[in-house]
Amino acid sequence: MRASLRVRQTAAVTLLIALAMIMLSLQHVANLARVGLEDSHGIGDLLGRTIYQRARDAIAAGGDPESALRTDAGIRSILESTAAYSRNVTYAAVVDNEGRAIAHSFPAAEGQRIEPGENLAAVLDRDTLTQIRAIYADRALEVVLPLELGDAPFGAIRVGLSPILIRDGLAKAVQPMLWTTALISCAAILVGMILAGLILRPIHVINSGLMKLQRGEKVGSIELPADEELEGVGESFRAISEKLAARSLGRLMAGVTHEVRNPLNAMTIHLELVREHLHRLQRSSRAPVGAVLGLEGREEPPPDMSGAREHIDVIASEIKRLDEVITGFVRFIRPEELQLQPVNVQSVISEVIALVEPDARRSGIVCRAEVSSAGEMRADPALLRQALLNLALNGCQAMPNGGKLTMGAKTAKDRRVAITIEDTGVGIAADKLDSIFDLYYTTKPEGSGIGLSIVYRIVQLHGGEIEVQSTEGRGTTFRLLLPQM
Ligand SMILES: Nc1ncnc2c1ncn2[C@@H]1O[C@H](COP(=O)(O)OP(=O)(O)OP(=O)(O)O)[C@@H](O)[C@H]1O
Ligand SMILES: [Mg+2]
Known part of the structure; x- marks a missing residue:
């Protein structure tokens, strides 16, 4: 079964936010781990250097260096106080080249070889994953300071550090982060559900409208939010x-x-x-x-x-x-479908004038074309010709005693072409202007009253507008506004 769009959208938003939270948390944990390791290194290094200084003094005093180091009261006192020095320090020792303890914070370990721990300075130079692994490994972390006798290596000062405290710090930081992630994910689910509902509402509205259409019901308009994306x-x-x-x-x-x-x-x-x-x-x-x-x-x-x-x-x-x-x-x-194609306005007007001119001349009518900058437009040529012919015929019929018929075209605003058909005929009474486009409305004995309703329908099919201006006894002008190319 496929999850609904709403569920998928919500899941996607939640996953994205949870992922972002987890990434941030991981980064925070990595920072904490590095800071913990750096702190430990600082403590170990300080202690190591104190012992180192003391050891250098003891060796410089002369005699057998090993016994000098073993018996030096200063070194002994530092080694004994390591536990008090920091909770991180697990041991401190002066070892020889073989790793055997000459002096150790646990005197029982003296004379024995001490297993080397993980070199903390090296760990700090590595990547986050290695650092985290070092924190959770069983091996102790160590700060090592080499000790020389003259120019020859003599041994080293080694300070052992426990990662347990760093681990505790991390655990304490991770727990609230997990809670926060869970809480934010819940909030994301809620917000995601609300958002999905809002975003999908128009789809539901469109869908129910389509269902109505499918059932053959009449759907006037559908209620969609006034958003830019849904405009149109x-x-x-x-x-x-x-x-x-x-x-x-x-x-x-x-x-x-x-x-x-x-x-x-x-x-x-x-x-x-x-x-x-x-x-x-x-x-x-x-x-x-x-x-x-x-x-x-x-x-x-x-x-x-x-x-x-x-x-x-x-x-x-x-x-x-x-x-x-x-x-x-x-x-x-008729028709139900338009055959739209580029149409030259000038040539359509010339064709219409050529059709009406012979009869018009006999009635003393002068026909003129006035086309300026209209160029090409997108229309059904046969229907456009029919509309203009109906208008031109009406114009001629309105001038039984002669007159002037002017057909013009020019570009209009909003990428449209304005075509005008102007006559100097009888004109239309103001109270009749509303009726002239009605089917079967005619004032002519031989008229059928279909001409203008066909013109109106053709203009409508082209997504255009038709306007009429008339003065009784002076003449009438029809203006068609049709989309350009
Ligand atoms: N240019 C015009 N001047 C004056 N009246 C007009 C003009 N154009 C249309 N009319 C009026 O509008 C009416 C309706 O016009 P329409 O073209 O629809 O029908 P008709 O010309 O009477 O008949 P037909 O169906 O043969 O065209 C006309 O009878 C006329 O009264
Ligand atoms: Mg007519």
Whole structure:
């Protein structure tokens, strides 16, 4: 079983802090060990030098040096007081070249060879591990001062030192350190758990949002903390959720319109058949109706079909209108995906002007392009062309008695391109400005009211904005703000 992210994160934080504590503790222990050894060396060295001085004086007095050293009252008194000198000192002795004790703090050891201990000066020159090993070894530590007779080595002063006191010091220091490490590790677990909870909370929020999306529920926005790292995540989530909702709605609508269209087609065909049938009936009305219906002998006047035909025409035109509404709706709900690519704004505007110009000229409209520094932008070229064409057509339709249509483009702030479509037409009343982007809103007898809603959707799909400014009788300007390359 894999531990949860929260547990792993907490374990990592705790381990890191515990490791740091252990490293610090080890460093402290190493320092303590070195200081302990240096102290012991200082004590041993001082005692050794005192004996050395005395020994030099005794030898200088003449006679047999060994017996002089053995019988010198000064040396004897120093050796006897070593135990009082320091608790670290275990023995002190003057030895000959073979290591046999000439004078010893334990007189019983005199004349015997003394096992050499670990040379403390050498230990101090070694690494921490060797020093710790020396402290915990069974061998005594020794300070050795060589003794000469004339130029020849004569023996040495050896001071034995016990590492027990250093060990005690270390043990006393390590215990609180272990407690502190344990305490800080517990605190680290607690802090780690709280931190992990805080850090992972947004993931839980995102996860529950995703689960909702998976279940097909609508998720507007998700509540994320206002942290720099999470900036944009909530916004992207909302955009994705809206896109998914729009896509599923689009699919649903496409299905519905398909299902509505089939019966409409059937109705159109059957209406044509009825019309044909009536036509045939009328044609044969020169013959008595009874003959047409196979009832010979009955003399009846020809039926009046004009009323029926009128009804059929109304039904046919209503079916046509319904079909147009559905066609417009299908155009509106498409497309679901954008084919983004670099698009040259100038050439799109030129294409649109070339499309509207022939008709516009006939209505006395002058078309102009004013492109400055817009360059390339990232867009779906077909959709952009469609949006600009719808706007240009609206502009021309608003100038039945001629005027000027200007399509411009220039770079705008926030790395965007501003495309403007300006006409000198009838303008839009202020209270109608809010409705013009509504699907099926139109003021034109032949209009379907789809053009601007498609423009709005295309701009939205590109992550852009659309603005409109209009004065009745003066003209209208649409401004599209779309992202640059
Ligand atoms: N440049 C304009 N000047 C004046 N009115 C406008 C302009 N553009 C749009 N409108 C108004 O907004 C309405 C909606 O425009 P929209 O393009 O959506 O539909 P439409 O042009 O009526 O029909 P179609 O679906 O054929 O485009 C128009 O009927 C018109 O009243
Ligand atoms: Mg239009």
